Amino acid sequence: MHSTSSRRSRRTIAAVTGSAVLALLATACTGTNDAGGNDDSASGKDVTITFWHGWSQDSEVKAIDANIAAFEKAHPNIHVKAVGNIADDKVNQSLRAGGADAPDVVSSFTTNNVGMFCSTKAFADLKPFLAKDGIDAAKTFPAAMLNYTQFEGDQCSLPLLGDAFGLYYNKAAFAKAGITSAPKTFSEFAAAATALTVPDGNGFKQLGFMPLYHGYESSTEHFLGQWGPSYFDGSGKSNLASDPKVAAMLNWQKGLVDSLGGYDKLDKYRSTFGEEFSAKNPFHTGQVAMAIDGEWRTASLAENKPDFEWATAPFPVPDDQLATYGRGYQTGTIVGIASSSKKQAAAWELVKYLTTDTDAVVSFANAIHNLPSTFDALNSPKLISDDNFKTFLDIAKNQHSGTTPPSVNGGAYIVSLQNLGYAYESGEQKDLAAGLTATAKEIDAAIAQAK
Structure with a gap:
């Protein structure tokens, strides 16, 4: 890796x-x-x-x-x-x-x-x-x-x-916003993301969190890892339209996009970000106060030494799954x-x-x-x-941590879900239920063709 x-x-x-x-x-x-x-x-x-x-x-x-x-x-x-x-x-x-x-x-x-x-x-x-x-x-x-x-x-x-993927947060920004500990649930996370956001005209001086799927590591599968979904049913058919956890994640992310300023405003701010694997990463520069990222980021931060203290924690979980806190996508x-x-x-x-x-x-x-x-x-x-x-290390040991399951045609089903995510967050797809049904059919057809 x-x-x-x-x-x-x-x-x-x-x-x-x-x-x-x-x-x-x-x-x-x-x-x-x-x-x-x-x-x-x-x-x-x-x-x-x-x-x-x-x-x-x-x-x-x-x-x-x-x-x-x-x-x-x-x-x-x-x-x-x-x-x-x-x-x-x-x-x-x-x-x-x-x-x-x-x-x-x-x-x-x-x-x-x-x-x-x-x-x-x-x-x-x-x-x-x-x-x-x-x-x-x-x-x-x-x-x-x-x-x-x-x-x-x-x-x-x-x-x-x-x-494994977890939460990185700016301790100085947390202290300034009066936040005393890393959020454990998504309601706490949404409140923190709002409190950490500092507007600047039509943009941001600091954004609490970049939720867009085109953001760095903020992909559908990384977010869904906090829900523990079932991507396929027992017969190998796509379960995206049937498992309520999938719709819950997409609605959570869309709600965060809307509450932090909307897709267009966030996407414009995202265009100002530096390269992900460099000292210009938006978390390194302080442009975002929280980020989802992998364990390798600890080495990058230690090497680049941003001008603030930072810490890590497991990424939050749904409020009704607090018992699974500590999990993460692997x-x-x-x-x-x-x-x-x-x-x-x-x-x-x-x-x-x-x-x-x-x-x-x-x-x-x-x-x-x-x-x-x-x-x-x-x-x-x-x-x-x-x-x-x-x-x-603790995320890797956590019994609730999960991954995306293998498929006969590789990650094509992940691409299908991600494309739905792009359409839903931007407002292009307004009917989520219909989008999930169509995406599940697309996945099933692709798998059938690959066999």
């Missing part, structure tokens, strides 16, 4: 390119899938495996290379050829083509594509490997992380670090074994090490400021943390 500008493009591309990725995966080579060892690496034979990943920054590459070096030291007969800065479209093309140049192990930032990786058998089912080594996945990985690495019973990937990086690989035994040893070795997970998390992805690593005394980062 990146703590750079590529992170947001990762989330956007993950949702937008689902159908294109599926077209590639549909004809992917599907090799053997056994946990018995098909490359003689277990007997000491020298084996070289190829590992493709998306990390590209020098610090990130240095961190993953350090873990690979530690793995090779522990497994002297398994050699790893690591190739970084690989996007999913290239992965899918290579898996489709197969051959000696195809990767054996693949890491992806795109959790939305897990449903396709699993359903097309582009990635091998890891359940036999886990069973062979006596690894209980449910006791090893937090539930939300485990959920976004499997599809319809196929555990075709495992978590490799994670992200996503992360996944890693799997190419079904076309002829070196799956050696590939599994690398995957197992990267995802379940506590020291490996902790050292990687420390290096790139992401969340560990196992229970043991989350509780490790070697984990570097402070009160602000601990917020996100």
Whole structure:
């Protein structure tokens, strides 16, 4: 995972390119899938495996290379050829083509594509490997992380670090507005957002919170994570029009847009924001007093040092779900074994090490400021943390935290919901019930076409 500008493009591309990725995966080579060892690496034979990943920054590459070096030291007969800065479209093309140049192990930032990786058998089912080594996945990985690495019973990937979303707030602005603690419910949040907003002519000197879906990280799925919706019913049909939590979220967000000045005024102010992953981020500059963001922001703020004190807390929850406070939306990086690989035994040893070795997970998390992805690593005394980062560790451990479920056509359903959100917040779509019904039908038709 990146703590750079590529992170947001990762989330956007993950949702937008689902159908294109599926077209590639549909004809992917599907090799053997056994946990018995098909490359003689277990007997000491020298084996070289190829590992493709998306990390590209020098610090990130240095961190993953350090873990690979530690793995090779522990497994002297398994050699790893690591190739970084690989996007999913290239992965899918290579898996489709197969051959000696195809990767054996693949890491992806795109959790939305897990449903396709699993359903097309582009990635091998890891359940036999886990069973062979006596690894209980449910006791090893937090539930939300485990959920976004499997599809319809196929555990075709495992978590490799994670992200969680919470609330960042300006302590100086809070004190000036007389707010003594972070809001826990959405009614408290709305009151705080209003109290923290300082008008300036037709704009703002300071905005309490930017609720628009085009704002940084204020997406439909991140907000919905605080409600715990059911995106699909038991038969796999879209549940967006039937689950009242979805309409509740959209109405909450629209109410916040209207109360803070309306869509046009907010969108004009949004156009003044600097780049998200820079010192010109609107929270860094004080243009907004509260923001929804991931754990990586703690490192950015520590580096850029804004001229005010700041703190983190879980993002608020609906008033009638106060018992779930502490939850948050989660996503992360996944890693799997190419079904076309002829070196799956050696590939599994690398995957197992990267995802379940506590020291490996902790050292990687420390290096790139992401969340560990196992229970043991989350509780490790070697984990570097402070009160602000601990917020996100607690979100990752929270039993109510959730994610968006995998789908056979990737994140296309998230794009459909987001498009409805854009139309509803701007006033283009005035009948929410009708919009939800049409969106659910659109999602069902797209999924049916993809199968």
